[in-house]
Amino acid sequence: xxxxxxxxxxxxxxxxxxxxxxxxxxxxxxxxxxxxxxxxxxxxxxxxxxxxxxxxxxxxxxxxxxxxxxxxxxxxxxxxxxxxxxxxxxxxxxxxxxxxxxxxxxxxxxxxxxxxxxxxxxxxxxxxxxxxxxxxxxxxxxxxxxxxxxxxxxxxxxxxxxxxxxxxxxxxxxxxxxxxxxxxxxxxxxxxxxxxxxxxxxxxxxxxxxxxxxxxxxxxxxxxxxxxxxxxxxxxxxxxxxxxxxxxxxxxxxxxxxxxxxxxxxxxxxxxxxxxxxxxxxxxxxxxxxxxxxxxxxxxxxxxxxxxxxxxxxxxxxxxxxxxxxxxxxxxxxxxxxxxxxxxxxxxxxxxxxxxxxxxxxxxxxxxxxxxxxxxxxxxxxxxxxxxxxxxxxxxxxxxxxxxxxxxxxxxxxxxxxxxxxxxxxxxxxxxxxxxxxxxxxxxxxxxxxxxxxxxxxxxxxxxxxxxxxxxxxxxxxxxxxxxxxxxxxxxxxxxxxxxxxxxxxxxxxxxxxxxxxxxxxxxxxxxxxxxxxxxxxxxxxxxxxxxxxxxxxxxxxxxx
Numbered sequence: 206x207x208x209x210x211x212x213x214x215x216x217x218x219x220x221x222x223x224x225x226x227x228x229x230x231x232x233x234x235x236x237x238x239x240x241x242x243x244x245x246x247x248x249x250x251x252x253x254x255x256x257x258x259x260x261x262x263x264x265x266x267x268x269x270x271x272x273x274x275x276x277x278x279x280x281x282x283x284x285x286x287x288x289x290x291x292x293x294x295x296x297x298x299x300x301x302x303x304x305x306x307x308x309x310x311x312x313x314x315x316x317x318x319x320x321x322x323x324x325x326x327x328x329x330x331x332x333x334x335x336x337x338x339x340x341x342x343x344x345x346x347x348x349x350x351x352x353x354x355x356x357x358x359x360x361x362x363x364x365x366x367x368x369x370x371x372x373x374x375x376x377x378x379x380x381x382x383x384x385x386x387x388x389x390x391x392x393x394x395x396x397x398x399x400x401x402x403x404x405x406x407x408x409x410x411x412x413x414x415x416x417x418x419x420x421x422x423x424x425x426x427x428x429x430x431x432x433x434x435x436x437x438x439x440x441x442x443x444x445x446x447x448x449x450x451x452x453x454x455x456x457x458x459x460x461x462x463x464x465x466x467x468x469x470x471x472x473x474x475x476x477x478x479x480x481x482x483x484x485x486x487x488x489x490x491x492x493x494x495x496x497x498x499x500x501x502x503x504x505x506x507x508x509x510x511x512x513x514x515x516x517x518x519x520x521x522x523x524x525x526x527x528x529x530x531x532x533x534x535x536x537x538x539x540x541x542x543x544x545x546x547x548x549x550x551x552x553x554x555x556x557x558x559x560x561x562x563x564x565x566x567x568x569x570x571x572x573x574x575x576x577x578x579x580x581x582x583x584x585x586x587x588x589x590x591x592x593x594x595x596x597x598x599x600x601x602x603x604x605x606x607x608x609x610x611x612x613x614x615x616x617x618x619x620x621x622x623x624x625x626x627x628x629x630x631x632x633x634x635x636x637x638x639x640x641x642x643x644x645x646x647x648x649x650x651x652x653x654x655x656x657x658x659x660x661x662x663x664x665x666x667x668x669x670x671x672x673x674x675x676x677x678x679x680x681x682x683x684x685x686x687x688x689x690x691x692x693x694x695x696x697x698x699x700x701x702x703x704x705x706x707x708x709x710x711x712x713x714x715x716x717x718x719x720x721x722x723x724x725x726x727x728x729x730x731x732x733x734x735x736x737x738x739x740x741x742x743x744x745x746x747x748x749x750x751x752x753x754x755x756x757x758x759x760x761x762x763x764x765x766x
Contacts, residue, residue, distance in 0.1 A: 208247055212345045212376045213239040216309065217252045218384035219352040225280050227271060227640065228253045229264040233284020235324060235373045236311030240282070253280070256640070256669070258633075259661040261288055265295020265308065266633035266659070272304040274595065274617055274641055276424060278359055279304065284311040286324030289331070289370075294627060297335040300365035301491055301624035302447065303420055307355050307367045308332075314374040315343065332368035337361065341370035345378040349385040360390060362512040362527075363421075363489075393511065396526035396533040404484070404507055404526060405540035408440075411482040413550040416440055417465075417498075420447035421511055422487025422530055423616040430534035431486070435460050438541050441554055443473035445492040446623040450613035454592075457614065462554070463561050466493045466608055466623050472561040474498060479553060481505055485514075485522070487530055491624040495520035509533060565610050571750035577726045578750055579606040579678070585729045586648070586676065587612060589737050593645040595620065595638035599631030601652030602685040602754050603678040629658030632675055636662060639671035646737060647673045654684045654704065663716040666742040674736045678749040682706045689754040713744035722746040 216239055220228065232240040243255040258264035261283040268279030279299070283292050289310035299306040312318070313325045332339040338358030342351050348371075355367035395401070408414050422431065428451050435442070435452075439459050442452055446466035465473040477483055477498050485508045496519045499506070508514050508522040511530060526533060546554070567580040583606060590596060597620040598607045604621065613619035620638075622630045635649035656677050666673050684702040691699040710720030719739050723732045723746065736743045 210380050211238060211242075212348055212371070212378045212380055213242040214250070215345070215348040215380055215382065215384050216352065216371070216376070217242050217246070217250075219349045220253050220280060221251050222384055223352075223356050223387050224277060225253045227256060228280040228282055229256045229258055229267040229271075230282035231258060231261050231264060231284070231288065233288050233311055235285035235313060236282065236288075236309075236371060236376055238376045239309070239371070256665075258665055260659070261291035262295050262629070263633040263659045263662050265292050265299065265306065266627075266630050267637045268306045268308075269295060269299040269302075269304045269630075270597070270620065270634040270637035271641060272299070272306055272364075273302075273620060274638060277305075278356055279306040280309070281306065282309045284324075285313055285328075285373075286326050289326065289328045292368075293331065293335070296332060296366040296368060298622060298625040298627045298630070300336050302622060303364045303489060303624075304366075305359040305364040307352070307359050307369065309369050309371055311376070312341065312370045312372040315372045316374075318372070328368070328370045332366075335366070336368050337363075337365040338367035340368075342372065342375050345375050345380045346382050348375065348380075349382070353385050353388060357388070357390075362393065393529040394532060395536050396509065396528035398536070400524055400526045401533065401536050401540060403524065404509070405537060407482055407507065408484075408541050409544050412547055413480045413553065414440055414482040414484060414546075415462075415476055415480040416442045416484050416486050417445070417477065417488055418442055418448045418451050418486045419445045419488030419492050421489065423448055423451055424530075425616070426531035427487060427534065428616045430531040430538075432456060434534050434538040437538050438544050439546070441476060441546075443476060445488060446608040446621045447492050448487070449608070449619040449621060450616040452614070454614045457612075462557055463564075464608060465498055467605055469497045469500070471609060472557050472564060475560065476554075476557050477504065482507065484509055487511070489624070490515055490517065490520060493623070569753060571726065572752045573750065575725050576748050576750035577723060577729055579603070579753070580610060581726060581729065582676075582678065582747055582749065583607060583610050585733055586650070588730070589733050590648060591645070592618070593642070594618070595635070595642055595645065595647050597631050597634035597638060597647070597649040599649065599651035599655040600626045600628045600686065601655050601678070602680070602689065602751055603650055603652050603749070605686070605754075607650055628655045631655065632659045632662050632666075635673050635675065636666055636669070636671055639666075639673050640669070643672075647671065648676065649673065650676045650678065652685060653677055653679045653682060653707075653709070656709075657707070660712070663713065663718050663742060663744070667717040670741060672740060672742075674739075674743045674745065676736075676745045676747060677709055679709065679746050680749055680751050685751050685754065689751065693755060709744055709746040713742075716742075718742040718744055720744050720746070723748065
């Protein structure tokens with residue numbers, strides 16, 4: 206006689222059938238059978254590996270990073286009430302930034318759903334506005350089909366998050382059904398051939414066509430196709446912050462013209478302003494609002510994407526080419542071979558290349574001798590990071606500097622939250638990178654404010670023996686990204702941006718990690734040498750001079766919307 210199966214077994218079987226080999230989460234009474242199954246499977250039962258985090262929000266961030274790095278679906282599991290409540294920020298971030306995540310949340314037994322009972326929460330309503338899919342399982346026989354639809358919704362033309370509520374009695378219910386096999390994803394063909402013919406003619410007639418490449422064009426197949434196109438026809442490329450790394454070292458000298466996001470004063474912004482044809486490739490408006498880069502509403506825009514655009518006053522493409530990006534790019538390449546940007550426009554590109562190079566060089570001295578300039582820190586990090594390493598940046602003033610100036614030559618190896626700009630993602634993302642890319646050091650960068658949003662996960666890093674280097678730009682206890690923008694806006698005044706100082710070295714050591722500090726700028730490279738040579742988690746405290754942040758938000762191109 207076969208061993209009795211329960212709802213939890215159908216959940217784990219469904220996850221396995223969908224190729225899930227790693228799940229993140231924190232247990233609780235309303236979902237404990239699922240955790241028991243994950244940690245203590247029956248003889249011969251295949252289950253994903255469970256990674257227990259220290260906070261549900263960070264577990265969701267870890268699942269998001271898993272999705273972004275691997276291209277597969279990240280899975281996070283939490284208990285009812287505050288457990289699912291703590292998933293909100295992580296799922297909102299994943300959904301906004303097109304990362305496929307499926308969350309499974311515990312729930313009170315069905316008979317208690319509408320009673321004022323312990324941890325009873327209408328979690329489906331909570332997640333409906335911020336996910337692609339939100340549903341509750343009401344029948345144990347429907348577990349697998351609801352999970353299958355959650356995976357499908359998370360992996361549609363515009364990827365995102367799905368949420369499934371699992372009542373305790375459904376988790377515990379004896380079942381006789383089997384989990385459904387994964388249904389192969391519907392394959393998308395290339396964009397309309399007539400539209401590709403039209404776009405090819407537009408490029409041939411253009412004086413300065415530019416590719417604005419976003420996050421949805423950073424998958425492996427699209428990047429290969431983009432590289433093939435650029436090897437045949439040299440077109441200038443501007444990356445969004447989340448499209449970082451789509452241009453290789455080989456192609457950088459001729460095609461890379463920086464990244465755009467946040468303030469409209471970058472080399473990429475200047476190039477877009479002068480272009481007579483902007484082709485957005487896998488671009489989502491949440492990455493950098495069109496009202497910023499097309500403020501004057503004069504650009505000639507064509508969208509090439511997997512899904513239709515959200516039309517707004519500053520983003521009205523002449524045409525939308527919707528389809529598989531790799532196939533569309535391959536077909537477009539054959540149609541534009543032989544095109545060359547005219548000499549007059551080549552001169553513009555030459556000048557903008559010089560502008561991009563100049564922007565990477567500090568032209569000022571730190572205010573105090575023990576502080577390092579942001580560009581000096583970036584150069585030091587750049588010197589220690591190899592292309593196989595993953596760099597995850599948190600949100601704060603450091604993120605603006607890093608997003609503009611840190612060079613990445615492999616897609617999805619420089620991770621940035623520019624859709625939600627969510628504080629606290631850096632460290633959890635880096636832990637996942639260390640798990641799925643174990644042969645390379647994982648690096649994260651944060652400010653001292655953002656670090657403490659998720660710093661408890663240092664224990665997770667120590668427990669799992671992960672090779673991570675977490676670099677903290679320490680500005681002496683301020684939420685500086687808010688501080689300097691408030692000061693620019695309110696004549697030098699700021700509010701609500703100060704907090705207490707914590708000794709980062711002692712903090713790291715208390716978790717069993719290694720703590721290092723850069724006491725003077727001339728120690729920077731030597732300290733990073735030690736950090737990168739260390740096995741296991743390391744935290745590096747770097748006092749930073751942020752007095753030049755005002756220049757990040759100044760010299761806007763005709764202002765910013």
